[in-house]
Amino acid sequence: xxxxxxxxxxxxxxxxxxxxxxxxxxxxxxxxxxxxxxxxxxxxxxxxxxxxxxxxxxxxxxxxxxxxxxxxxxxxxxxxxxxxxxxxxxxxxxxxxxxxxxxxxxxxxxxxxxxxxxxxxxxxxxxxxxxxxxxxxxxxxxxxxxxxxxxxxxxxxxxxxxxxxxxxxxxxxxxxxxxxxxxxxxxxxxxxxxxxxxxxxxxxxxxxxxxxxxxxxxxxxxxxxxxxxxxxxxxxxxxxxxxxxxxxxxxxxxxxxxxxxxxxxxxxxxxxxxxxxxxxxxxxxxxxxxxx
Amino acid sequence: xxxxxxxxxxxxxxxxxxxxxxxxxxxxxxxxxxxxxxxxxxxxxxxxxxxxxxxxxxxxxxxxxxxxxxxxxxxxxxxxxxxxxxxxxxxxxxxxxxxxxxxxxxxxxxxxxxxxxxxxxxxxxxxxxxxxxxxxxxxxxxxxxxxxxxxxxxxxxxxxxxxxxxxxxxxxxxxxxxxxxxxxxxxxxxxxxxxxxxxxxxxxxxxxxxxxxxxxxxxxxxxxxxxxxxxxxxxxxxxxxxxxxxxxxxxxxxxxxxxxxxxxxxxxxxxxxxxxxxxxxxxxxxxxxxxxxxxxxxxxxxxxxxxxxxxxxxxxxxxxxxxxxxxxxxxxxxxxxxxxxxxxxxxxxxxxxxxxxxxxxxxxxxxxxxxxxxxxxxxxxxxxxxxxxxxxxxxxxxxxxxxxxxxxxxxxxxxxxxxxxxxxxxxxxxxxxxx
Numbered sequence: 001x002x003x004x005x006x007x008x009x010x011x012x013x014x015x016x017x018x019x020x021x022x023x024x025x026x027x028x029x030x031x032x033x034x035x036x037x038x039x040x041x042x043x044x045x046x047x048x049x050x051x052x053x054x055x056x057x058x059x060x061x062x063x064x065x066x067x068x069x070x071x072x073x074x075x076x077x078x079x080x081x082x083x084x085x086x087x088x089x090x091x092x093x094x095x096x097x098x099x100x101x102x103x104x105x106x107x108x109x110x111x112x113x114x115x116x117x118x119x120x121x122x123x124x125x126x127x128x129x130x131x132x133x134x135x136x137x138x139x140x141x142x143x144x145x146x147x148x149x150x151x152x153x154x155x156x157x158x159x160x161x162x163x164x165x166x167x168x169x170x171x172x173x174x175x176x177x178x179x180x181x182x183x184x185x186x187x188x189x190x191x192x193x194x195x196x197x198x199x200x201x202x203x204x205x206x207x208x209x210x211x212x213x214x215x216x217x218x219x220x221x222x223x224x225x226x227x228x229x230x231x232x233x234x235x236x237x238x239x240x241x242x243x244x245x246x247x248x249x250x251x252x253x254x255x256x257x258x259x260x261x262x263x264x265x266x267x268x269x270x271x272x273x274x275x276x277x278x279x280x281x282x283x284x285x286x287x288x289x290x291x292x
Numbered sequence: 293x294x295x296x297x298x299x300x301x302x303x304x305x306x307x308x309x310x311x312x313x314x315x316x317x318x319x320x321x322x323x324x325x326x327x328x329x330x331x332x333x334x335x336x337x338x339x340x341x342x343x344x345x346x347x348x349x350x351x352x353x354x355x356x357x358x359x360x361x362x363x364x365x366x367x368x369x370x371x372x373x374x375x376x377x378x379x380x381x382x383x384x385x386x387x388x389x390x391x392x393x394x395x396x397x398x399x400x401x402x403x404x405x406x407x408x409x410x411x412x413x414x415x416x417x418x419x420x421x422x423x424x425x426x427x428x429x430x431x432x433x434x435x436x437x438x439x440x441x442x443x444x445x446x447x448x449x450x451x452x453x454x455x456x457x458x459x460x461x462x463x464x465x466x467x468x469x470x471x472x473x474x475x476x477x478x479x480x481x482x483x484x485x486x487x488x489x490x491x492x493x494x495x496x497x498x499x500x501x502x503x504x505x506x507x508x509x510x511x512x513x514x515x516x517x518x519x520x521x522x523x524x525x526x527x528x529x530x531x532x533x534x535x536x537x538x539x540x541x542x543x544x545x546x547x548x549x550x551x552x553x554x555x556x557x558x559x560x561x562x563x564x565x566x567x568x569x570x571x572x573x574x575x576x577x578x579x580x581x582x583x584x585x586x587x588x589x590x591x592x593x594x595x596x597x598x599x600x601x602x603x604x605x606x607x608x609x610x611x612x613x614x615x616x617x618x619x620x621x622x623x624x625x626x627x628x629x630x631x632x633x634x635x636x637x638x639x640x641x642x643x644x645x646x647x648x649x650x651x652x653x654x655x656x657x658x659x660x661x662x663x664x665x666x667x668x669x670x671x672x673x674x675x676x677x678x679x680x681x682x683x684x685x686x687x688x689x690x691x692x693x694x695x696x697x698x699x700x701x702x703x704x705x706x707x708x709x710x711x712x713x714x715x716x717x718x719x720x721x722x723x724x725x726x727x
Contacts, residue, residue: 043382043404146551146552149551150552237553255697
C-alpha cells in the first residue's frame with residue numbers, strides 16, 4: 001500500500017474525480033454567485049452590472065440583519081444543546097440497561113426527512129387541534145399560545161424540532177468517541193477511588209474534547225446556513241419573525257425575483273460562515289495531542 | 293500488490309467512464325429527436341397524474357385528438373408538479389430552452405418573461421380562432437402593454453363558503469352587510485364555534501379579505517388597482533380604512549386561533565372538518581364542495597356560499613376578487629412556432645366544456661350552462677360570473693414580484709396587529725413608489 005501511495009500519479013487519480021466534482025458543483029457556483037451579486041438581474045432577462053450596490057444594500061437592509069441575528073441565535077442554541085447531547089451520550093456509554101435500544105431510539109429523528117419532521121411538528125403546534133395545546137389545556141392553561149403565529153415565540157418554537165432533529169447524530173458521535181476510550185484508564189481511576197461523576201467530567205470529557213470541538217464547529221456552521229424546517233414550517237413568517245439568512249436569500253431570489261440581490265446575500269452568508277468557522281477554530285485550538 | 297493496483301486503477305477508470313457517460317446523456321437525446329420525421333412540439337404542464345388525475349386525463353385526451361387530426365405533428369409531453377414546474381421553467385428560460393408550449397401565470401409573474409422576449413404574442417390567434425370565446429377581463433390579465441402573451445385556461449372568483457348546518461343550528465342567515473357578518477361572528481363566538489377559517493401563513497389568503505374590504509369601501513372606483521398601477525396612492529383613505537376594518541375583524545376574534553401560523557390547507561381542513569363555519573376561498577375549491585367523492589356527502593350537501601357583503605352601505609356585491617389561474621404561452625424562440633400556436637389554440641377550444649364537466653374547474657372561455665349537466669353550485673357560480681360587474685385581479689398577482697412580497701409580509705403584520713393601518717399603507721406606498 002505504501003508503494004501505491006508514494007506514486008504521484010496514483011494519488012492524482014484517486015483525488016481527481018472528487019476534486020473535479022467539488023470544483024464543478026461547489027467552487028464554480030460559489031464564484032458565480034459572488035459574480036451574480038454584482039448584477040441587477042431578475043433571473044430571467046438580461047443582466048446589468050451595478051458593482052457593489054447589492055452588497056451595500058444588503059449591509060443596510062434591516063431585514064437581512066434581523067435574519068442574521070436569528071441565524072446566530074439558532075447557532076447559540078444548537079451549541080448549548082451539545083452539552084445535553086453529551087450528557088445523554090455519557091449515560092448511554094456507561095453500560096446502563098437498555099442503552100443499545102435507547103441509542104437506536106435517539107437516532108430515529110435523524111432517519112426522518114426534514115419535511116416529514118416539519119409536518120409532524122406543524123401538527124403538534126396546531127393552535128386548536130395540536131397535541132401540545134391539547135395537553136396544556138388539559139393542565140388548565142386557558143389561552144395556550146399560537147406557537148407558529150406569535151412573532152415573539154415562533155423562532156424558539158422552531159428551534160425545538162431543529163435541536164431534536166440532530167440529537168441522534170451528535171449522541172452517536174459522542175457515543176462512538178466515548179467507546180474509544182481505553183477501559184484501562186477508567187479502571188485505573190476506579191482503583192484510585194474516583195466517583196462515576198469524576199470519571200465522567202475529569203477523564204472521559206477531556207479525552208473526547210477534540211471530538212467535542214469538531215461538533216461545535218459542525219453545529220454552528222450547520223445552524224448558520226440552516227433552511228429546511230424553517231422554510232416548510234413558516235417560510236420565515238409571520239412577517240419575517242422566523243426568517244434566517246438562508247430563507248431570506250431564497251425568498252429574495254425565488255419569490256421576489258431579485259436574483260442579483262439574493263446571490264449577494266448568499267455570498268455574504270458564505271463570508272459570515274467562513275469568518276465564524278475560523279474564529280471558532282482559533283478559539284478552540286489546543287496544543288496537546290491526546291495519545292492513548 | 294500488483295493485482296490490487298490493477299483493481300484500483302480499473303475502479304477509478306470505471307468511475308470516470310460512468311461520469312462521462314452521464315455528462316454526455318443530454319446530447320444523445322437531442323439527436324434522436326431531430327432524427328424523427330414529424331415535427332415535434334414540446335408541451336409542459338403542471339397537472340401530474342397523482343395530484344390532478346382529472347386534469348391529466350383531459351389533457352391527454354386533447355393531445356390524442358390533436359395528433360389524430362394533425363398526423364404530421366407530434367406532442368412531446370412533460371409533466372411536473374406546481375413548484376417543480378415553476379423552478380424548471382425558470383432554469384430553462386435562463387438557457388433559452390423553454391418548451392414550445394407551456395403554462396404561465398398572469399400579470400406580475402409573466403412580466404420578466406415578456407420583457408426577456410421569451411413569450412410569443414398571441415393576439416393573431418385570439419382574433420382569428422378564438423374571437424369572442426373568452427370571458428371578458430381574462431385575456432387582459434395576460435397582456436403586457438396591450439399585447440396578449442397567454443391564453444387563459446382557468447378563471448376563479450372568490451366567495452365566502454359557509455356551513456349551512458352550523459348556520460341553521462344558531463338561526464343565522466347569509467349576511468348582506470359587514471355588520472351582519474360581525475353579528476354572525478359574535479353569535480358563533482358566544483357558542484364556542486370558530487367563525488372563519490383562515491390560513492394566513494400563505495398571506496394571499498388574508499390578502500383576499502383585505503382586497504374585498506378595500507373594494508367595497510372604495511365604491512365604484514377600483515382604488516387598489518389604481519394604487520398598484522400608480523394612478524392613485526396606497527394611502528387612499530379607503531385603503532387605510534380597509535386595513536382598519538381587517539384589524540377590527542381580528543380583534544373581534546373572527547378568525548380561527550393562530551391563523552398567522554396556519555397554512556391555507558390547514559384552514560381548509562378545519563372548514564371541511566366542520567370546525568369553522570365560514571371560509572373565504574376561490575372557486576378552484578368547488579369540486580371539494582360538490583363532486584369530490586373523497587369528501588363526505590353529508591358535508592358537501594351542507595356547503596353554501598354568499599357574495600362578500602357590502603361595507604357601510606358601500607360597494608357592489610357583484611364585484612369580485614379573483615382572476616385567471618394558469619394560461620398557455622408559446623415560446624418566442626420555438627423552431628415550430630406555427631405548429632405550437634395551432635396546438636395552443638386547439639387546446640383552448642377543446643378545454644372549455646371538458647374543463648367544467650370532467651375536471652370541475654371554471655374555464656376562462658365562455659360556457660353554455662344550459663346544455664350541460666352540472667351540480668347546482670357550478671350553475672350558480674357561472675351565472676354569477678355572467679352578471680359580474682368587475683373582477684379585481686389578486687393583488688399579489690398584479691404587483692411585480694418584489695412588491696408582492698412586501699404586500700404579503702405587510703398582510704401578515706396587519707392581521708397579526710404588529711403595525712397600524714397607516715404604517716401598512718405607507719410601507720406599500722413606498723415599495724410601489726420605489727419601482
